[in-house]
Amino acid sequence: MNGTIVLDSDDSEFVEVDPSGGYGRYNEILGKGSSKIVYRAFDEYEGIEVAWNQVKLYDFLQSPEDLERLYCEIHLLKTLKHTNIMKFYTSWVDTSNRNINFVTEMFTSGTLRQFRMRHKRINVRAIKHWCRQILHGLLYLHSHNPPVIHRDLKCDNIFINGNQGEVKIGDLGLAAILRKSHADRCVGTPEFMAPEVYEEEYNELVDIYAFGMCVLEMVTFEYPYSECTHPAQIYKKVMSGKKPDALYKVKDPEVRVFIEKCLATVSDRLSAWELLNDPFLQIDDY
Structure with a gap:
């Protein structure tokens, strides 16, 4: 009906x-x-x-x-x-x-972006906890045959129940609708789009690139490429391999190296499974 x-x-x-x-x-x-x-x-x-x-x-x-x-x-x-x-x-x-x-x-605390802007004093341990949850979600999506690719992952469509610290990937339905509605061009948020998306030949690793940009936003409170005023400027920087200015504001070297692994060229980019096993995300004993 x-x-x-x-x-x-x-x-x-x-x-x-x-x-x-x-x-x-x-x-x-x-x-x-x-x-x-x-x-x-x-x-x-x-x-x-x-x-x-x-x-x-x-x-x-x-x-x-x-x-x-x-x-x-x-x-x-x-x-x-x-x-x-x-x-x-x-x-x-x-x-x-x-x-x-x-x-x-429905989520009690809205999007991860909203939650992070409300709570600015957060230990890197909490960031790691969120990262593990997002990657577990991506691993599940990417393990399907064929892989389910989100294509528009960002902190604006990752949701959180703040009383439990429970994080979930959302807006998969919206991504599907937009993909059908703009069949003649690539769909996504330019700040989070991997270089290969612009060339329209890509795989599930585009979600890993976007995840890296999410981590960058979590630790800097800045939208990636906020120094750009127009999508064309972002495109030019992305296609020439220039990373967002915000990356160079990340003070913790371990965090920065982890983000760089996510933003690597597609041939060197790690999968969700590999990132979950990265030393950076291993659970601390303290």
């Missing part, structure tokens, strides 16, 4: 329910990006709060076949089950309002 049931009610009541009738959306916005709006929602059967993600479908999906392929790809995300991957409950295309909706688990 396509479509969403719209209801007339105040903020304390549902304004929409999904086609199955199991999930209800409130008016409260949890977050908003260039491509989607996230609302607070509720799972009536489990009695838990969830996130209702709504992405506008523009003119890129004209035929029923296109919609069906997109729906199938996003529906497959429900099969991904891992501690460090955001739970994906359901999705549907609302053809009348031209949007696609997907319901995911």
Whole structure:
């Protein structure tokens, strides 16, 4: 069944329910990006709060076949089950309002970027703990045949429950939608895109490069390549092998070497498994 049931009610009541009738959306916005709006929602059967993600479908999906392929790809995300991957409950295309909706688990502390900006005094031990969790999630994705590639990993779509320090990779559904909608060009966030992505011949190691940029952001509070004012400048630096200025602000030599391993050329870049076994990420005894 396509479509969403719209209801007339105040903020304390549902304004929409999904086609199955199991999930209800409130008016409260949890977050908003260039491509989607996230609302607070509720799972009536489990009695838990969830996130209702709504992405506008523009003119890129004209035929029923296109919609069906997109729906199938996003529906497959429900099969991904891992501690460090955001739970994906359901999705549907609302053809009348031209949007696609997907319901995911909700996180108490928002994105890792937001959390890090709120808590600036953090020991490197905590950074390592986050890194291990992200890499476990990537290892799970990359172990599929063929590998599941996120293609747009960044601190803005890694989520955290701050009371437990639990970190999960999210927005896989959004990455799939954007990939279908911009089939004629590479999709991602320029600051986190490996050189080979621009050449459109790449493998799962693009996620490792992006992970390295996430670590850089975690330790410097700076978006990579923040010295650039335009994507074309970032492209020029990336393709000429120039690293972000922020890298040279990393004071801890062990942290910097670890980041550089992630940002290495694809032939020298380590896999998620290799990085998990890197000396830098081994659990300290103290």
